[in-house]
Amino acid sequence: MTDNNSYTSSGNEGMEYRLWNFIDGSVKIDEKTVIEKLLQTDASWKAKYNELLQVNDLLKSSELEAPSMRFSKNVMEEISKLHIAPATKNYINNKIIWGIGFFFIALLIGLLVYGFGQMEWTSGSESSISKNINKIDFSKFFNNSFVNAFMMINVILGLFLLDNYLNIKRKAFRKEA
Amino acid sequence: MSTGLNDNEIISEVLNGNQQAYAVLVNRYQNYVFTLCLRIVQGREDAEEVAQDVFIKAYKYLADFRGAAKFTTWLYTIVNNTCISFLRKKKLDIHSLDNEKVFEVADSQDSGMRANLVEQKSRISMVNEAIGLLNPADAEIITLFYKAEQSLEETAQVLGIEVNAAKVRLHRARTRLKEKMETHFIEEVRNL
The missing domain is CATH 1.10.10.10 (Winged helix-like DNA-binding domain superfamily/Winged helix DNA-binding domain)
Known part of the structure; x- marks a missing residue:
């Protein structure tokens, strides 16, 4: 079976699954050739194929239901009170998203640079990287409450400014609409 | 009016302020949407309420339709989500x-x-x-x-x-x- 990546079954059910895919036209060329051959040579495959084809035709012939006569009018009455909301992509600027990304990446790089700056590269003769990492005195910068507070304020300010900017954009767009 | 236009052209008209053009889309797809709702929520009254909600939501967020997929695919996604919300509200599992x-x-x-x-x-x-x-x-x-x-x-x-x-x-x-x-x-x- 070439087209059963998500469905494994044996016997009759496996045959039905392959035949349905064949009927839907969602089989690969090699599988199609195999099934066409089976339909010519195997009576049970042929019988099952005809049976499924009938179900398929019936399904295609089923009718759509219709809502009440006033449906369309009701919808139009409701939407007459509404305004189309501005497209999300227009008030969420991709540059802002990228800006936030770069802000956090810069923050991370800054921390790493600071951390590596604190390392004493000349002390000790061990060459293992893991041992060098252990030598980083994280407490020096993580316990520094001034640096932590400064970063936190920066982050909050950044988010606040972003929120402000998006609000202004959205309001402007609504006015336009 | 806009009956000869395709879905994307009608959507452009609606987005340009011709609200009445939306009626063409409603008429064109009301049976599809209603049938789908009826199959999921299983009750004509409920289905009609949900279908109406679908068209209202679709109108409200029409500017978000980018035309990358077919309008109907986008519309049926709203049907699917609205029906699930409806069933949740009705506290059905x-x-x-x-x-x-x-x-x-x-x-x-x-x-x-x-x-x-x-x-x-x-x-x-x-x-x-x-x-x-x-x-x-x-x-x-x-x-x-x-x-x-x-x-x-x-x-x-x-x-x-x-x-x-x-x-x-x-x-x-x-x-x-x-x-x-x-x-x-x-x-x-x-x-x-």
Whole structure:
């Protein structure tokens, strides 16, 4: 079976699954050739194929239901009170998203640079990287409450400014609409 | 007015301020949306309420339709989400959409009544009846694929699943439908 990546079954059910895919036209060329051959040579495959084809035709012939006569009018009455909301992509600027990304990446790089700056590269003769990492005195910068507070304020300010900017954009767009 | 236009052209008109052009889209797709809602929420009144909600939501967020997919695929995604929200509000167990037991209970409740009606049914209404006996998830995928003119890829997109998963779900739904027809519409199936 070439087209059963998500469905494994044996016997009759496996045959039905392959035949349905064949009927839907969602089989690969090699599988199609195999099934066409089976339909010519195997009576049970042929019988099952005809049976499924009938179900398929019936399904295609089923009718759509219709809502009440006033449906369309009701919808139009409701939407007459509404305004189309501005497209999300227009008030969420991709540059802002990228800006936030770069802000956090810069923050991370800054921390790493600071951390590596604190390392004493000349002390000790061990060459293992893991041992060098252990030598980083994280407490020096993580316990520094001034640096932590400064970063936190920066982050909050950044988010606040972003929120402000998006609000202004959205309001402007609504006015336009 | 805008009847000769395609969906994207009508949407452009609506976005440019011609609100009445939206009526063309409503008229064009109301039966599709209503049928789909009816298959999922199973009740004409509820289905009509949900279908109306779908068109209102679609209008409200029309500017978000980018035209990357077909308008109907986008619209049916709203149908799917709105129906799920509706069922949640009604405190129905959403997970039961795939639950065999619920399917069997619904089956046993309906079978007596339906057996008496069998003889009067035409082939087409038999199929509609049989689809009505399925659980909402099965009925939805069959309706999307056969009646809503969605390909397997688009059906998967509407349901938010992988194409292969949609393929398997569709296969299972068809198998169950076939069983339903063989159980409840023996005469019709024999006469086919």
